[in-house]
Amino acid sequence: MPRIRDIETLSSGQARNIALRVTSGRAGDAGDVLRHLVSVQLDAITVLAPAHQLTLAERLPGSTTGEVDSLLWQADGTVAFEYPAHAAALVAVEDWPLWAFRRRRSRIHPQYPDPALRDDLLSRIGSEGPLPLRSLHDQVGTATGWNWSPAKTAVQLLLWSGELACVRRDRAGNRLFQLPPTAIGDQYLTDALTDQECLRALVERAGHALGVATVDDLADYLRVTVASVKAVLPDTELVPAAVDGWPQPAWASEQALAFVDTVAEGASFLGPFDNTIWYRKRVARVFDxxxxxxxxxxxxxxxxxxxxxxxxxxxxxxxxxxxxxxxxxxxxxxxxxxxxxxxxxxxxxxxxxxxxxxxxxxxxxxxxxxxxxxxxxxxxxxxxxxxx
Incomplete structure (x- = not known):
């Protein structure tokens, strides 16, 4: 039975302090930052720097954007995998088990590849090793107009379902797809958690990353439904909160409440895909x-x-x-x-x-x-x- 918890009352300024401090807070190495943030968004625009590099370098003191990828993809082990978490994103490899609910859902997608195509793709990648998408076009088909090619659709859904994994890119920036047992450690390669267990853990983690958040904020952060967030919230460690000026009830991370009177230090430009500003409605509410x-x-x-x-x-x-x-x-x-x-x-x-x-x-x-x-x-x- 969920425990009865007191409601924390916060001013709008205190909520802003918490939100900025925990989302922008530095948490150690690249893996630590990824685990704290839950995921870091990827994007193809590189006019300033790749989106994930801006987000991570901001939180890794002394590092440059050019050094981020070497911190993520180290020779001695996998730190991150690519997955549609918030959007196309990087996720800490240890968190593979938490996305079992989305992998299961992807396997019943209407466009999921038929068994013959699926087996052909997995067999080829299994025998040849990590392959970029372009190497698979001749097997499946090429793009028409602005649509995804049949190959991209099939490979993307196999990535979402966990039957393929991407933990590396080639020098040209193309994703390399491989079988999960060759990319993800055996200790993480499991779908054992139920959907409810996955969502409870992820909602709790999103609450820690945001510090103080409405149900809408949490749902957007994970790209899940509001109903699914509401269903698990009472079983998380997050505590109910009321923020002056916020029309909706909120939930706060008890650890983050330590920062109610801590103003973030210095000044910085936030990349357009930074976690702090993902959700437009939250940005307007928290930061005006x-x-x-x-x-x-x-x-x-x-x-x-x-x-x-x-x-x-x-x-x-x-x-x-x-x-x-x-x-x-x-x-x-x-x-x-x-x-x-x-x-x-x-x-x-x-x-x-x-x-x-x-x-x-x-x-x-x-x-x-x-x-x-x-x-x-x-x-x-x-x-x-x-x-x-």
Missing amino acids: FEHRLEAYKPATKRQHGYYVCPLRVGSDIVGRADLAYRDGTLTIITASPDAPAEFLAAGFSAACARLSAMLGATDITVLGQPADTPIPEALERAIGLSNT
Whole structure:
């Protein structure tokens, strides 16, 4: 029987402190960070740096984006596998058992490959070793128009079902598919947990990663239904909470409550796919900030730019910048303040210097003139900091 728990009452500022501190908190090595965050999103856009590199480098002090992959895919063991957790994402290899519920569901998908095709694909990969998708097109078929090819559909569903695994990419960035027993340690390769056990563990972990969250927040974080979250919440370690200004009840991680009065340190740009800003409704509620990914919109419909990164200063999100990186140069295409200019300038300067160090940039340039006068001055300070 679920235990009766007192309701924690939090101010909106305390909830913001908790949310920023735990989601952006540093938790050790790459595997530790992955386990804490549950998953880290992947994306094909690399105009600044690969999405997962930005997310992880931000949480691994002293590391650069270019070093992240070597930390994840070490010669002496597998740290992560690719899986549709939140979206296409990296997941700590130890967490393979927790996604058994999604693997089982994938095996009854309407487009799941028929037994003959499935056996052919698995047999070929088993005999030839890890293969990229392009090597399988001749066996299954090629793409038509904008649709997934038959090969991609089949392989993707076999990946979702756990009959294939991806723990490596080739030098061109193509996923390499292999049989799970050759990629995942025997101690993790199991579907023994029930759907309820998987969901209970994952909801609890998502609660620890978010610090304080509504049911909607938790459901979005794991890409599961609200009903499935509600069904397991009473059996988790999370405690009921009420946050001033939040229209819905919340749940909090008891460990995270230690950070109610801890303001996040420094300033940084959050990558557009950073866990902190995954759920647009949560970002608006927690940070009073509107964030939308505009990279996939036509240029004429973008309000702030192509690869826009929110600017965090302390426990607040106070602006954003459209950023790019190439050949050692970090480029600020546009900058948009959402806070008083005198407050923004110092944070903008520090965030530029921090991102420059993460990217290994040797220069910072400005394409468009930012509207607020103090921002060019902040850029000058940032450029000075990055070149010292």
